[in-house]
Amino acid sequence: MDSIAYTAPDGSAGTLIIASDMEPVARFFRKFVPAVLLALLGALTLTNGVLTYLVSRSIVKPLYALKAAAGQIRVGELDRPVRLRRQDEIGQLGSAFEEMRVRLKDSIDAGLQLERNRKEMLASISHDLKTPITAIQGCAECLRDGIADTEEQRQKYVTMILGKTAGMNRMIEDLLLYSTLDIGRLPFRFERLDIAAYMREAVEELRLDPRMNGVRLDYDNAAARPLYVQADREKLHRAVLNVVDNSLKHMEREPRMLRFELLAPDTGSTGSIALRITDNGSGIPEDALPHVFDRFFRAEPARRSDDGSSGLGLAIVKQIVEEHGGTVQALRAPVQGTSIVIRLPAGDEEAANEQRGGRS
Template sequence: MSIKTRLLLSYIAMTFIPVVLFALVFSVLSTVLFQNAAGTGDRKGPPAVWQMANARDELIAGVKFMARTDPDRFADSAFVQNTDKQLNEVQAGLVVVKNGQAAFVSPFVAIPDLLNELQGVQAEQNHRPWGNKVGGRFTAVKYDVAFGDHSAGTVYVLSDLRPLFDSARKFFPLLVLSLLVVIGLTNGVLTFLVSRSLIKPLFALKHAAEQFKEGNLDHQVRLNRKDEIGELGAAFEEMRSRLNDSIRLQLQYEENRKQLISNISHDLKTPITGIKACVEGIQDGIADTGPMRDKYVSMIAKKTDEMDRLIDELMLYSKLDLNRLPFHLEPVDFAAYLHDCVEELRLDPRLAGVRISFTRSGNGPVSVMADREKLRRVVVNIIDNSLKYMDKEHKEIAVELIEGETEATVRIRDNGPGIDSAALPHIFDRFYRAEPSRNTATGGSGLGLAIVKQIVEGQGGSVGAESRSGEGTTVYFSLPIKHGGEQS
């Protein structure tokens, strides 16, 4: 549930719940405060005050009816007393005036100077509390009658307002107080619940930020929410994860940099040491003959070539690693390109005595997007790596092109000693040599296959290797096939 929806529901609840509770409180207070001692007792149905008011209305209606149809009944003392007794039970009293004199006054009505008070009452006025008031506590209703002896008279019914006023004086303050309590409690509880649902995750995010500030990037942020704060927590967690990965990668780069410096120092020191030894031999007069000097100069030239080749490979790998070496991709017929490349290698003096072959799985051209110059570097580096370790009398290298639906794969297989299974996953790492002595006579610079991986992946391909000890090694790489409808 989103925060917007949550707040909207809380606003609705803040309006609806107080209304319901207020109606409930109103009902309870009405029942309790307007239920008098003469009520029903079981407090079921309407309060007794309302029952009393209904009964009084019925009696007053009867008095009105008798005043119109049989006014002489009000000259009968027995009838008048009986009627007054019934009215007394509902907090009312009867007053009969004949010829300006009080013929009957109910004991229930105790008002000084009663006749003067009654003179202001108009005939047949509503007897409700907002009608004619008499003596400050009664409401009066007046009916004019004509007796049988042709005398004029007036019948008054006075209803006591005190029970209603007494209950009202308690009812309305309690009602207002209850309304304030209901609103306060409802708003307080809802505000607490909504605030708690927002503040608690915010504190969790604050704590996580403090952990990040202290460098503890292993502290995970898990809010388990599906609202905007949950999305914020997910963003925090993704930031933490990426930052943690970035720092780990940076530490790995730093470790690789140290290893790179160490490997470069070692690989450069070896030929420099040989050159230095040859120079010292010449200076000390050890090479005192022409053939000996030629041997020493030849060794110096060889070591210089090794250094030059190592520096070139280092520069090439560095440019590839930093993505500073551009690839000039163009459509290339992979099959024809590999055929020509193999034919050139057969004429290479380094491959003298090595049987090299080329086969393919299909017919026709196989178009790929590739950099021709760098693609040749890939093939040459793989074959050079195979040549360094070949130990059999009959040396063989087989180049095979396998055409798939989406990519073309080149497999270059030799019949050398193979690579140990523990070393196989690392042969494409820079400066890694399966031969641990780091002898350049056999192991090379350790950058050849690392350069292969960088070039192939830079052209959208992938590399891999397979090997069995004593049976040889297969290094393979794949490039995406460019179909006719694809743009270059």
């Protein structure tokens, strides 16, 4: 109830009393305030639930995925990729985690492959050494038991023993060289080399080799000019000899021929000098060509260590050529036989001119 001072028209003073009933207002508040509070509480609950779901989906769930991936890696399971498909910080974390998984898997696979290679190498060495050792043992027993009762027979057995031991020595040398190259501990002494003159001298040296009796040797420098590469003289010579040795093993028909060709890089080419060594031997089957540079690979399964081969000759060639920054490839010759093509990076012309000036 409110009172207001009031002056009547006739000038008399009075008081105006206003009385109001607040019960409807009170009823309104008693009815609607709880509903409003419940609505606000429901909205807060819904908002909290939605936010919790979104946070769980965007943060907690990816973290659980990373946790599960870490658990798989811990037990050695590395085949399941981690793909979060996000561009934010968590996505970057997932990408780093996936890169770590891939590198770890590659490292473990490389270790397992190395262990398999070692086991295969030991098995191959054991097999290849067994035949000459058995032959040496048989010859020694014959000499001990007096079966070789003449000087001629004794010399025959001694010669056989010497031949087998020489073959075993070559096999062991090849194995040591291959292992040293494989672990990268063989030093290379590179120099700028005129490979045209180098190969001309190498072919002339081969003409004096007794193993080349009856073999026609041809040399052709298609460029008819000096060709320069960065090479280690000794290692490159070993690679060429290994290719020659491999060709000699397969040249069983007359006339025997071995051709050396140097091909200079053409204008606009990749800048490599190709050395092609071609024989007219029995050739290599088409399906075996990609594998001839694998260690212990033999195109003919029947050809074992009794031919003096370690099975590492062409594998050593590949390692030496790759250390020079080049490539090597086996191809079937156009008519008959096999071509081994060694490609080496060509030296720059300016440095070649400097070397020619220094020698003049």
